[in-house]
Amino acid sequence: MFWTTGLANQAEVLLPLLLALVLCTGIGIERELAAKSAGLRTHALVGVGSAAFMLVSKYGFDDLLLVDDVSLDPSRVAAQIVSGIGFVGGGLIFVRRDAVRGLTTAATVWVTAAVGMACGAGLPLLAVGGTAVHYLVTRGFRPLARALSRSSSAPRPVHVTYADGRGVLRSVLTECTERGFAVAGMTVDREDTESGTAAVTLSLLGRIPLHPLTSELAEIPGVRSVRLPEEEEPAD
Incomplete structure (x- = not known):
C-alpha cells in the first residue's frame, strides 16, 4: 500500500509540523539576534525535522502492523533523535585556549529538538512551555548570572x-x-x-x-x- 494513511489524515499531520516551525523559528530568532553560529535556519530545521521524525515514528509503520507476526516499537525512531542531535550540538562547541564557547547554543539546539518532538508527539502545551522556558533562561537569567558572577x-x-x-x-x-x-x-x-x-x-x-x-x-x-x-x- 503506497499511502499508509488517508489524505485527510496526512493533512492533519501537517499541523504539528507547522506548530514546530513557528515555535522553533521563535527560538532561532533569539539566537539569530544574539549573532550565534546556529541561528534562525538551524533551529527551524532542527525543530521541524524532529517533529517529522516523531510523526514517522508514530504513523509511518501503521501498514506493517496489519501483517501477522510483526510487532514494532514506535519509540525506536524517536529515540534516535536524542542521539543524533548530539552530533549537531557537538559541532557548535569549541575550545579556545581555556575558554569553552558554544555550550549555550548547543543546549538551545537540544531544547529545540525537544520542542519539535513534543509537537510531533501531539503535546502542543509542552512544546509551547518549552519555548517559553527557553526565553526565560536565555534572556531572563542574564541579570542573575551577572549578579552571581559579581558576588563570586x-x-x-x-x-x-x-x-x-x-x-x-x-x-x-x-x-x-x-x-x-x-x-x-x-x-x-x-x-x-x-x-x-x-x-x-x-x-x-x-x-x-x-x-x-x-x-x-x-x-x-x-x-x-x-x-x-x-x-x-x-x-x-
Missing part, C-alpha cells in the same frame, strides 16, 4: 589588546588596581612584533562590576581593544 570570589578575565613597547600594559595594570581590582594573573594571548601589538588576558579579583573598568581601560592611549568573555557581556 573567582578571578574574572579581561582581554586587552594594546600597542607593545610603550608602557601601555603598566598603565592598564595601574588602572585596574586603582579601581579596586587585584590582578591574580596574566596570560599572553598574542604578541605580533611586526605590527607592534600584543594581547593579554588579565585575571582580576574584585566584586565590582567590570563594565566601568573596560570603559576606562579603552581610553588609555595605546589600548586597541578591551573585551570581556561572553558570560560577562551584557548580551550574548
